[in-house]
Amino acid sequence: MHNLNIQPITLPGLELKRPIIISGPCSAETEEQVMTTAKELAAQGVKIFRAGIWKPRTRPGAFEGVGTVGLPWLKRVKEETGMFVGVEVATAHHVYEAVKFGIDLVWIGARTSANPFAVQEVADAIKGMDIPVLIKNPVNPDLELWIGAIERINRAGITQIAAIHRGFSSYDQSEFRNHPQWQIPIELRRRIPELPIITDPSHIAGNRELLEEISQEAMDLNFDGLIIESHTCPDKAWSDAKQQITPVRLKEIIDNLVLRRPKIGDTPRVTLDELRKKIDLLDDQLLDLLKERMNISEAIGKYKYDNKITILQTRRYDEIMNNRRDRGSQRGLDEEFITRIFESIHEESIHRQNEIMNKATTKK
Known part of the structure; x- marks a missing residue:
């Protein structure tokens, strides 16, 4: 057990019920693409919009996001749809820019959470702010490193924290882009039972065909929510096209979820x-x-x-x-x-x- 001060995530005027759904494009590409996708998601009842502004890519030359120029687009999403918005941050500069444009929540990506120096830089930048922080598991299957990142953010005074389970890199051939290794987030739940866990089926699957199956398994394990990438035209996405779905398909997946009881009743x-x-x-x-x-x-x-x-x-x-x-x-x-x-x-x-x-x- 860890001595952490974890409080429920709250967003003004929004009652967060299980499953918490966060959705939006892998990357913010153009203002039109962001607004169209956001409006379609809002029409499907999604309340929290995500979009990648700064994209850490494996090799140079890949699309690394539009950067700060995309933040006004997210501000417009808030104004025109009433949705809350979130972005990934990896540096102190990202934190300051995101907060300046009224971003409601941020998450730390898998490559960043694998580097304690990078996590500490974000923690130092975010210290004193009242904003929810979501922390993805490191790319490698290292539970202690994941918990260490959570502890660094918590020690900066951030109490609204959730973990994002996005799977783990592996050299082994698999049907998954990142193997879920469910036993790791299960152990995280055992160690820090008050910490919300949100599963990222998009990065686990790497393809849209597996999204529904992974989403259901996360619900069967009593995890708290899903962060799923969606795009108004997934096949034309500038990054990770194969794992994105339309807002309509997202609604189908959500509607098909079977939410089992987290506690055992008297009858069985x-x-x-x-x-x-x-x-x-x-x-x-x-x-x-x-x-x-x-x-x-x-x-x-x-x-x-x-x-x-x-x-x-x-x-x-x-x-x-x-x-x-x-x-x-x-x-x-x-x-x-x-x-x-x-x-x-x-x-x-x-x-x-x-x-x-x-x-x-x-x-x-």
């Missing part, structure tokens, strides 16, 4: 408790089996030491992984899930054998 409680007891029993059995397996790993480590055999046996490791994946698939278990489990088991087994080797060597 007995059945659920019984199922949970079974899980507890099975978990105890799993732990006993893992302990027994590690005991055998230690015995193998002793044998390898006595017989001058190296710890890592690549052929045996490949054999285990291929065999366990196949056997897991035969039981209806996901191959990626089985791979992660046995990679962790193998890592711990190697660690145990290393300890055996080092102790034996030290005694000589």
Whole structure:
């Protein structure tokens, strides 16, 4: 648990109910594009408009946003639609410019949250202001770095804070642009239960076909909202065209969401408790089996030491992984899930054998 002062996000005159919906184009391109998209979103009932003004791109030459020239467009969105507006900030200059033009909320992007110096610069700039700050997870799957960014903003006196879960970069091939790794935001919720979590299906998916599925999973996990990129003409967007949708399609996704109860009612409680007891029993059995397996790993480590055999046996490791994946698939278990489990088991087994080797060597 962390000693943070987190208060609910409030916007004047707007009652924020779950799911909080934030939408708008990946990039503000032209004043006409911004206004058209905003008016279409407002017509669909969206109350919070987002647009990228400064865009950190992977390589130079890509469209990096229109910059400060786009902020008056967002001011016009507020005036003509009554929507609240938000932008991404990465430097002190961005913060000062955004506040000068009446931006209602800001978020810190994934590349910025990965750099404590950059987060601290934003924190120092925003100190003393009364504005909600949303913090995206770092590009890499590092929960402590994410929490560190949250702590830096909170220590600057900002209490209206939310986390944005936008997935994590991975070298592995996947259907996702950024793998969701749901266990990381789940652990964040466990550690800081009062912190709102908003999922970013657009950056997780990287394509519009997966948006509805990811949005529903976020709701099933009882997260608080969604930030989804929308554009009046997605296929002609200047950045991230494949992951943007029209405001009409956004409304369809929102309407299709099934919002399950966050708390368990009295009626199904007995059945659920019984199922949970079974899980507890099975978990105890799993732990006993893992302990027994590690005991055998230690015995193998002793044998390898006595017989001058190296710890890592690549052929045996490949054999285990291929065999366990196949056997897991035969039981209806996901191959990626089985791979992660046995990679962790193998890592711990190697660690145990290393300890055996080092102790034996030290005694000589």
